[in-house]
Amino acid sequence: MTQDVATDRQEFSFDELMADDPFEKSLVTNDIQCHGGYIDGEYVSPRGALRRPAIRNWRERLSVADHPLITIPEKYVPPNYPNYDQAKYLLQEGVVEPVTRALTIIAIVEGFGARIREVSVPDFDAEVEESVDGTALAHLASGLFEAHARDEAGHRDQGGHKQMWEAARDAGLDKPEIPDDVLLRLMSGGPPATRKRLYPELSERMESMLLMMTNVLIIETFAEDTFNWAKKLLGDPEVSADPVQAAHIVDCIARDEVPHVDYLTVALSELRARTLIGADGQSTLSGADVIDGVFRRQLRGMATVRPQQSRERSQADIHQAVSDKRRASSVARQFEELDSGWTFPHRDDEELDVLLKSA
Amino acid sequence: MNAEANSSVLTFVPASLAERAYRSAQISWTGLRVWLHYQTLIWWDKLRRRDPDARDLHAVHQKNADLIFHTAVSLRGMLVKMCQVIGTRSDIFPREYVSVLSQCQDRLPAREFESIRQVVEEDLGKPIESVFAEFETAPVAAASLAQVHRAQLVTGEEVAVKVQYPDIEHIMHTDMTASRRIAALYARFSDNPIDFLPLLDELQTHLRMELDFRREVKSADRIRDFFSRDQDVRVPMVFEEFSTRRIITMEFVTGAKPNDLDELHAAGIDTQGFMLRLMRIFNRMILAHGFFHADPHPGNIFVTADERGKPVFTLLDFGLSKQLPRGFGMGLFELMFSMMTFNESAMLRAFRELGFDTRKGDDDSLLYIARRMISRSDTGSFQGEFTEDMTDEMFDAVRESPIVTVPTDFVLVARAFSLLSGIGHAIGQRGNALDAMS
Numbered sequence: 001m002t003q004d005v006a007t008d009r010q011e012f013s014f015d016e017l018m019a020d021d022p023f024e025k026s027l028v029t030n031d032i033q034c035h036g037g038y039i040d041g042e043y044v045s046p047r048g049a050l051r052r053p054a055i056r057n058w059r060e061r062l063s064v065a066d067h068p069l070i071t072i073p074e075k076y077v078p079p080n081y082p083n084y085d086q087a088k089y090l091l092q093e094g095v096v097e098p099v100t101r102a103l104t105i106i107a108i109v110e111g112f113g114a115r116i117r118e119v120s121v122p123d124f125d126a127e128v129e130e131s132v133d134g135t136a137l138a139h140l141a142s143g144l145f146e147a148h149a150r151d152e153a154g155h156r157d158q159g160g161h162k163q164m165w166e167a168a169r170d171a172g173l174d175k176p177e178i179p180d181d182v183l184l185r186l187m188s189g190g191p192p193a194t195r196k197r198l199y200p201e202l203s204e205r206m207e208s209m210l211l212m213m214t215n216v217l218i219i220e221t222f223a224e225d226t227f228n229w230a231k232k233l234l235g236d237p238e239v240s241a242d243p244v245q246a247a248h249i250v251d252c253i254a255r256d257e258v259p260h261v262d263y264l265t266v267a268l269s270e271l272r273a274r275t276l277i278g279a280d281g282q283s284t285l286s287g288a289d290v291i292d293g294v295f296r297r298q299l300r301g302m303a304t305v306r307p308q309q310s311r312e313r314s315q316a317d318i319h320q321a322v323s324d325k326r327r328a329s330s331v332a333r334q335f336e337e338l339d340s341g342w343t344f345p346h347r348d349d350e351e352l353d354v355l356l357k358s359a
Numbered sequence: 360m361n362a363e364a365n366s367s368v369l370t371f372v373p374a375s376l377a378e379r380a381y382r383s384a385q386i387s388w389t390g391l392r393v394w395l396h397y398q399t400l401i402w403w404d405k406l407r408r409r410d411p412d413a414r415d416l417h418a419v420h421q422k423n424a425d426l427i428f429h430t431a432v433s434l435r436g437m438l439v440k441m442c443q444v445i446g447t448r449s450d451i452f453p454r455e456y457v458s459v460l461s462q463c464q465d466r467l468p469a470r471e472f473e474s475i476r477q478v479v480e481e482d483l484g485k486p487i488e489s490v491f492a493e494f495e496t497a498p499v500a501a502a503s504l505a506q507v508h509r510a511q512l513v514t515g516e517e518v519a520v521k522v523q524y525p526d527i528e529h530i531m532h533t534d535m536t537a538s539r540r541i542a543a544l545y546a547r548f549s550d551n552p553i554d555f556l557p558l559l560d561e562l563q564t565h566l567r568m569e570l571d572f573r574r575e576v577k578s579a580d581r582i583r584d585f586f587s588r589d590q591d592v593r594v595p596m597v598f599e600e601f602s603t604r605r606i607i608t609m610e611f612v613t614g615a616k617p618n619d620l621d622e623l624h625a626a627g628i629d630t631q632g633f634m635l636r637l638m639r640i641f642n643r644m645i646l647a648h649g650f651f652h653a654d655p656h657p658g659n660i661f662v663t664a665d666e667r668g669k670p671v672f673t674l675l676d677f678g679l680s681k682q683l684p685r686g687f688g689m690g691l692f693e694l695m696f697s698m699m700t701f702n703e704s705a706m707l708r709a710f711r712e713l714g715f716d717t718r719k720g721d722d723d724s725l726l727y728i729a730r731r732m733i734s735r736s737d738t739g740s741f742q743g744e745f746t747e748d749m750t751d752e753m754f755d756a757v758r759e760s761p762i763v764t765v766p767t768d769f770v771l772v773a774r775a776f777s778l779l780s781g782i783g784h785a786i787g788q789r790g791n792a793l794d795a796m797s
Binding site: 032033108112115118149150153154155156157158159160162163178180181182183184186193282345 | 422489639643644646647648649688689692697699700702703704705742793796
């Protein structure tokens with residue numbers, strides 16, 4: 001187990017937040033140098049030497065002040081589709097394409113996580129009544145977003161999660177042929193919708209940043225089931241070409257995601273405990289009202305409509321892929337019988353709310 | 360002659376001897392002057408014991424580009440088309456040529472109507488009046504191969520009729536022959552010549568395809584299919600029964616120019632997210648479908664408003680549509696992505712995947728080119744937009760590193776993205792391909 005640097009500091013430089021632990025060996029997979037490395041034979045995430053203790057200290061500060069932490073109820077986390085049994089059955093029947101497509105899309109979407117570095121951070125001194133010194137908020141633009149971006153997409157000659165998901169896919173499925181329609185699926189949504197302002201009193205920069213952070217936090221939380229699914233499936237010797245390596249890479253990615261969930265949770269909770277100043281420089285809004293409102297809105301869409309649409313699209317793709325096989329109807333029927341189902345929360349479900357837990 | 364009967368293979372018909380001699384002489388004289396402008400400087404530098412390679416040639420490139428432009432505009436026809444193609448090849452020609460010769464577009468004097476009527480009646484096999492209730496004699500646009508007339512079918516539909524010039528095949532034959540002769544002479548008398556003959560072969564193949572308008576109709580159909588469920592893209596309907604190898608009859612469309620903010624606002628178009636929408640359309644063609652409209656200059660895109668004021672893009676002129684090789688979209692995406700994340704090893708893999716190559720197989724030349732391109736971005740990093748400055752810089756670097764081979768597909772895609780970026784900049788937005796994906 002890696003020992004965190006003992007420090008009670010609350011302020012960290014950009015370089016400190018980028019600093020790696022003293023790895024004894026780096027992670028190389030699929031001939032690609034990836035981030036992170038090994039200490040005493042155990043994988044340790046990148047850029048953690050001071051980022052880990054920093055996040056811990058900021059969270060403790062919230063706890064001391066008796067401010068709660070935002071948490072997303074587990075019951076809203078949609079299960080991966082197809083589930084493990086269904087995906088394993090498809091692989092056993094030689095229907096590799098849907099799993100390959102899903103893993104490739106995960107890799108690309110993870111890579112796009114790098115766009116978090118482009119979030120324009122508002123001037124907290126002007127837009128937050130209380131000081132943000134010594135908080136995660138104060139470090140978003142000076143290291144936390146950049147570290148997150150590098151973790152997801154890689155940086156310079158180090159692969160990140162994008163490359164690691166590709167490596168896990170190639171290890172587990174023995175370098176499968178990538179379906180031609182992957183990019184088409186990614187772009188299959190309609191034209192971008194014009195976003196209505198939720199809190200027009202706030203600066204646009206503040207609202208955009210909150211939406212982005214909330215969005216990413218929900219995605220990262222929802223990804224937990226996907227990690228478990230991928231680890232189990234790619235680690236299954238009955239269907240995986242290299243179960244040990246493939247499952248290990250997914251496990252490394254899952255570990256790397258922990259600080260992302262942590263810093264986003266802490267930063268949003270810090271803002272929740274403060275008072276926001278409107279764009280006019282005069283009006284004020286309760287941080288708790290704004291954060292809870294943004295969360296409620298994002299969670300409603302992301303826990304209900306989107307996973308349901310995604311599930312329906314995947315189901316159609318899978319049936320299409322199965323239809324080309326011998327015994328198509330029998331395979332399709334067996335596939336459906338393995339479905340464990342999922343009741344999507346209703347969009348207007350009042351329980352679909354932000355729950356808080358003690359920091 | 361009806362459309363069916365007119366589906367014969369394109370054949371060259373010899374032009375009159377005097378006509379051929381005049382065009383050949385003009386083209387040869389221009390070629391000689393261009394060569395002498397360079398050669399005189401080389402001789403002079405050698406006489407003065409200076410290194411000719413160290414000379415700044417921007418001024419002479421500009422002078423020669425202007426000279427070729429004027430010859431093309433005066434001779435018209437195929438030479439203009441050749442200039443347009445040169446204008447797309449930033450990887451081979453200096454930017455002065457690309458900048459001047461790409462202006463050879465849709466600004467040519469119209470042909471007399473009688474020659475147009477002749478083509479229409481020959482190809483449709485009936486008098487023009489029996490198909491069209493009205494046919495405006497003045498064209499709405501005249502370009503190098505064809506001109507477009509507004510008309511109304513006897514059934515009432517408003518249409519645009521694109522009609523190929525009757526003598527264009529003769530002109531192509533004459534101009535290609537003259538150009539080949541000049542290229543051969545240039546190769547014989549230059550110390551370190553660029554091999555123009557493969558380029559002329561490519562050009563001839565391209566022009567043969569473009570002269571068959573049925574191919575353009577097929578391209579339009581294909582792209583219309585891509586967007587059959589999209590409300591924000593339109594491809595004008597073609598009236599197949601009145602379209603032949605030399606004629607395209609399509610619904611008449613109009614709209615605001617995408618690069619004119621005042622015009623867009625006057626048309627009631629909401630410009631928020633305008634470029635994201637436009638880039639999404641080209642992303643889908645280039646990255647996802649692997650077949651795209653390769654000439655998205657502002658004249659080929661009309662914009663109208665839907666019932667909510669959102670932009671609807673009508674794409675026009677599918678003559679320069681391009682099929683990309685399998686895997687190209689993913690390779691290009693990986694290249695953009697690796698440039699965004701400064702991941703040089705991934706960048707090299709993507710370059711190779713796209714077909715870039717170096718004679719010595721070294722990686723440094725490719726990375727040098729990418730670094731130079733990125734250095735010209737507005738932000739100093741690549742965020743998903745190929746601006747004109749960046750593509751110019753990239754192709755400058757390619758020309759300075761003749762050991763690097765750049766795939767033609769990439770050149771056309773980079774040009775299309777930089778044209779879209781230019782539209783974006785004209786209205787204060789960005790043509791960012793990665794933004795439009797995420």
